[in-house]
Amino acid sequence: MSSTSASDLEAARRRRRLTNAIKASLRELRNQLSLLNHHVGAHVALKDVDLDCLELLNRHGPLSPSALARKAGLHPATITGILDRLEQGGWVARERDPSDRRAVVIRVLHDRAGELFRLYAGMNRSLDEIFAGYGDDQLELLADFLRRATDAGQDATARLAAE
Numbered sequence: 001m002s003s004t005s006a007s008d009l010e011a012a013r014r015r016r017r018l019t020n021a022i023k024a025s026l027r028e029l030r031n032q033l034s035l036l037n038h039h040v041g042a043h044v045a046l047k048d049v050d051l052d053c054l055e056l057l058n059r060h061g062p063l064s065p066s067a068l069a070r071k072a073g074l075h076p077a078t079i080t081g082i083l084d085r086l087e088q089g090g091w092v093a094r095e096r097d098p099s100d101r102r103a104v105v106i107r108v109l110h111d112r113a114g115e116l117f118r119l120y121a122g123m124n125r126s127l128d129e130i131f132a133g134y135g136d137d138q139l140e141l142l143a144d145f146l147r148r149a150t151d152a153g154q155d156a157t158a159r160l161a162a163e
Contacts, residue, residue, distance in 0.1 A: 008078060014068055015117060026149070028159070034048070036120075036123060037051050037052075039119075040116065040119045040120065043115075043119055044089070044112070044115055044116070044119070046085065046086070046089065046091075047082075047085070049072075049078075049082060050073070050082050050085055050086055050091075053068060053072055053074075053079070053082050053083075053086065054086060054092070054108065056068060056071050056072055057092060057106055057107075057108045058108055061105075061106060061107060061108055062106055062107040062108075063094070063105060063106055064097070064103060064104065064105055065079050065080070065104065065106060066079075068083075071106065073161065082114060083106060086106075089112075090111060090112055091108065091109060091112060092106050092107060092108055092109060093106070093107050093109055094106055095107055102110060112126040139154060
């Protein structure tokens with residue numbers, strides 16, 4: 001075997017080890033964030049799926065219940081129970097859609113947002129400390145990677161949902 005082939009082979013192995021380590025770290029991060037969300041939910045009497053829907057409403061709302069169901073990948077009947085819990089807890093309000101008075105939209109109420117900020121404060125502080133160790137170019141690279149990984153996850157989810 002020539003030295004060029006051996007170095008190419010070693011470079012391929014190194015790249016495979018690195019990509020496998022990144023994939024494993026992403027899976028572990030997913031698990032840790034899931035555990036964090038579970039504990040946050042327990043502190044505010046919300047199920048994990050309730051927090052997920054609240055986050056979708058924060059990012060994309062106000063939404064109709066059917067639009068929320070689509071974004072969350074849940075059956076509309078499941079959304080009804082989630083919205084009942086969120087409304088009872090003072091997290092959201094059901095309102096008439098101003099553009100179609102027959103329709104309903106779900107709007108986030110921000111009265112309790114401070115509770116969630118407090119519960120996520122430790123993670124946010126830790127992330128800020130991590131970010132401080134990176135330059136702007138590195139942060140841009142990380143942001144790009146995370147956007148592209150999110151897009152890949154959305155594509156994979158859509159393909160599975162279509163099966």
